[in-house]
Amino acid sequence: MTDAPCPPHRPRHALGVGPAPLPRHRAAGPTPAGRRAVLAGAAAAVASAGTVAGAAPAHAFAGPVVHTTAAWGARRVRTERTPGRPTALVIHHMASPNTSATSLSHAFALARRCQADHMDRAGFDDSGQHFTVTRGGHCLEGRTGSLAALRAGDGYVTGAHVGGANTGKIGVECEGTYTEALPTPAQYRALVQLAAHICRRYGIRPSAISGHRDHRATQCPGDAFHAQLDTLRRDVARTLDSGVLSVSQLPGHPAGARRGAAEEAASLPVLGPGSSGQHVRRAQRLLTAAGHRVPDTGTFATRTRAAVVAFQRAERIVADGFIGPVTWGRLLSHG
Structure with missing residues (x-):
């Protein structure tokens, strides 16, 4: 979670129309233009793959599909890009329900509720986090301008996800509550892909991936998930070193040979x-x-x-x- 406090969750229908607040970030908005998405990895990313030690530009992995703020119907806000590259990546959990909803419409509704919660209740100027990864494995731009800045690779939009210490940090919010449970396989795979892409574009070392609680007193990103951040760091490092997406099986995730x-x-x-x-x-x-x-x-x-x-x-x-x-x-x- 970011530094916004947590209201109770009231589930809504797929497009989330209405004022239903989510546990840490949430709100409603217009129906999104579902085609507005960007393949974050594309050819532009290959050019900077060598900025991370051990990366392999010649066969660099593809970044994830990232849906822009325009795609999910974000409110119009004004943002300014901070020059220079961030040096750290901070992982959060939303402290929201561990829903079985995996659709893109659910992801877009989540993003709208999140932005409204941050702006209307917490007083932020936009969603606090730069990017969001849903339990269905969808990646979304959270804070307006974050994706364009990432693609440029020479600046970033200062977030509002680590109170008093946002400078130089990119925040990724993971839908769900991970005090005891862990992200879904689809969500974790998307997180590895997104985190590796962010590290590649900005030259962030995998060792600089941390949890919210490593910077201030909070439960975020949950005991169970925080215990797996070493695995995330290793997966990101292997992905950057090999140029091939490397995703470990987290505890409780079904093994490939036995999966239905x-x-x-x-x-x-x-x-x-x-x-x-x-x-x-x-x-x-x-x-x-x-x-x-x-x-x-x-x-x-x-x-x-x-x-x-x-x-x-x-x-x-x-x-x-x-x-x-x-x-x-x-x-x-x-x-």
């Missing part, structure tokens, strides 16, 4: 326009098997998105054009 379809779907990455690699190729083959023929290119481009939307409509699920846990689950049934 639901567990496997929850552990697969969220894919969207700009994604590439073996997971995209697998999705394309599954789409074709489901009757929505698309070339097996390994690149998520216009034809793949159209096939995904057609498949989602046929399955009567939210047709947002992104492959998250729900869509993966339906696709796997055709494998």
Whole structure:
């Protein structure tokens, strides 16, 4: 959690319309333009991969799909970019319900409620954190201007996530409460991918990844999650060193050989326009098997998105054009 106190949670429907506050960050807003998302890793990131010792620019991993503040319908705010690179990455938990909701619409509603809670109740000028990772594995820009600053790599928007010590720190908020439980496999995978990308763009060393409680008296990011931050640091370091996304199995996460379809779907990455690699190729083959023929290119481009939307409509699920846990689950049934 950031430094905003915690109101009680009242669940709402998928788009979160209404004043329902979430436990640490929350609020409602207009229906988002779901296509406004950025592949954070793309070619621009490769150019700076060498800024972290041991990184491998020639085969640098792709960053995650990050949905902008415009995509989820953020309030208009004015932000200023601080010159220079941040030197630390701080991990938070929202202290919100460990929901089973994994849809993109849920993620967007969460972001809107978070911003409203920070601005209306805590008095912040925007969401306190720079980025948010949901339990469904969706990555979102939290504080307006953070994604553009990350892509530029030479400045950042000062956040409001570590009271009195925000200078030089990027904050990532993880949906959920992790005093005893841990992030979902999809969420942890997305966090590793996002954290490695942030470290790569800014030259932050994996050893400089910390929890909120390491900077001030708080339970955040929860006892169970804080105990796994060494694992996160190692996964980020291995990802940067090898150029291949490296994700450990956290305690309680199902092992690959014993996973059912639901567990496997929850552990697969969220894919969207700009994604590439073996997971995209697998999705394309599954789409074709489901009757929505698309070339097996390994690149998520216009034809793949159209096939995904057609498949989602046929399955009567939210047709947002992104492959998250729900869509993966339906696709796997055709494998």
